[in-house]
Amino acid sequence: MTAASAMPAVSAHDLSVHGLSYAVRGKMLVDDVSFDVPAGTLTALIGPNGAGKSTLLRLMNGALASNGEGAAVMLGGRDLLRLSRRERAKTVALVEQQSTIEFAVTVREAVALGRIPFRRWWAGAGDDRVIDDALRLAGAGAWADRQVATLSGGERQRVTLARALAQQPRLLLLDEPTNHLDIAAQLDLFALLRDLIDRTHLTVVVALHDLSAALNDSDYVVVLSGGRVVASGVTPDAVDADLIRRVYGVEAAFVADPGSGRPVVIFRRLGDVGD
Numbered sequence: 001m002t003a004a005s006a007m008p009a010v011s012a013h014d015l016s017v018h019g020l021s022y023a024v025r026g027k028m029l030v031d032d033v034s035f036d037v038p039a040g041t042l043t044a045l046i047g048p049n050g051a052g053k054s055t056l057l058r059l060m061n062g063a064l065a066s067n068g069e070g071a072a073v074m075l076g077g078r079d080l081l082r083l084s085r086r087e088r089a090k091t092v093a094l095v096e097q098q099s100t101i102e103f104a105v106t107v108r109e110a111v112a113l114g115r116i117p118f119r120r121w122w123a124g125a126g127d128d129r130v131i132d133d134a135l136r137l138a139g140a141g142a143w144a145d146r147q148v149a150t151l152s153g154g155e156r157q158r159v160t161l162a163r164a165l166a167q168q169p170r171l172l173l174l175d176e177p178t179n180h181l182d183i184a185a186q187l188d189l190f191a192l193l194r195d196l197i198d199r200t201h202l203t204v205v206v207a208l209h210d211l212s213a214a215l216n217d218s219d220y221v222v223v224l225s226g227g228r229v230v231a232s233g234v235t236p237d238a239v240d241a242d243l244i245r246r247v248y249g250v251e252a253a254f255v256a257d258p259g260s261g262r263p264v265v266i267f268r269r270l271g272d273v274g275d
């Protein structure tokens with residue numbers, strides 16, 4: 001990691017992940033992961049298959065309990081890991097890599113599940129408005145009355161996002177959210193995230209395999225390999241060809257996007273001769 005890509009100093013209001021670890025039968029899947037990023041930014045979490053990205057995101061939202069002492073996920077001065085389940089669900093939402101949405105309900109009912117942590121006996125129209133907004137923002141409004149089971153993979157992905165938005169989280173964790181999305185929907189997703197960040201100061205961490213998207217759409221990058229943070233820093237400075245060779249075992253060339261000037265990455269197998 002180069003000095004130029006060092007992470008910024010952060011304040012008590014920012015996201016500070018500290019000492020997250022997870023072992024299965026003595027093997028460290030996530031090994032003492034720490035990083036700090038300012039609130040109201042988008043961080044791309046990158047790394048090869050099996051690097052520990054999904055496990056780290058589950059540790060961050062408390063779905064898995066970190067091994068060892070001193071683990072913390074600080075946001076806005078509070079440790080998310082020490083909140084009650086209900087308070088945590090109002091603060092952090094995770095859109096998992098595999099859709100976890102129920103099949104035998106309508107889209108609207110599935111998204112309404114995101115409101116459960118907020119439910120009070122006097123709850124009423126306020127929840128309906130939040131659910132409508134979440135459906136609209138995720139581009140899922142047209143299917144509100146359909147059964148989830150009848151949706152395509154990409155449509156289901158948007159419903160999962162809508163359910164997360166209905167939680168009105170301060171921290172949104174997305175695990176390869178573009179997987180099932182067509183190209184327009186991928187662009188829409190990053191535009192939506194940027195809009196939410198601008199309007200609500202949301203903090204977003206996204207696990208991604210698309211390095212060009214990571215370099216174009218994130219503010220910070222955290223690179224995982226073998227459960228450890230091997231690089232982190234400001235986008236795009238934190239990622240270079242040497243890092244990609246070490247972490248992914250492929251050659252990478254960067255070309256500038258004619259529109260934004262930001263880098264697009266082209267890959268070759270190690271040892272392949274270019275023209």
Ligand SMILES: Nc1ncnc2c1ncn2[C@@H]1O[C@H](COP(=O)(O)OP(=O)(O)OP(=O)(O)O)[C@@H](O)[C@H]1O
Pocket residue numbers: 024029047048049050051052053054055056097
């Ligand atoms: N419960 C478990 N028992 C044993 N191994 C596990 C368990 N959960 C995860 N792993 C292993 O831990 C490693 C990290 O898994 P994880 O799903 O976090 O990787 P990832 O970076 O999200 O990968 P991908 O890019 O393929 O989604 C993998 O090698 C996986 O097989």
Ligand SMILES: [Mg+2]
Pocket residue numbers: 053054055097175
């Ligand atoms: Mg994963």
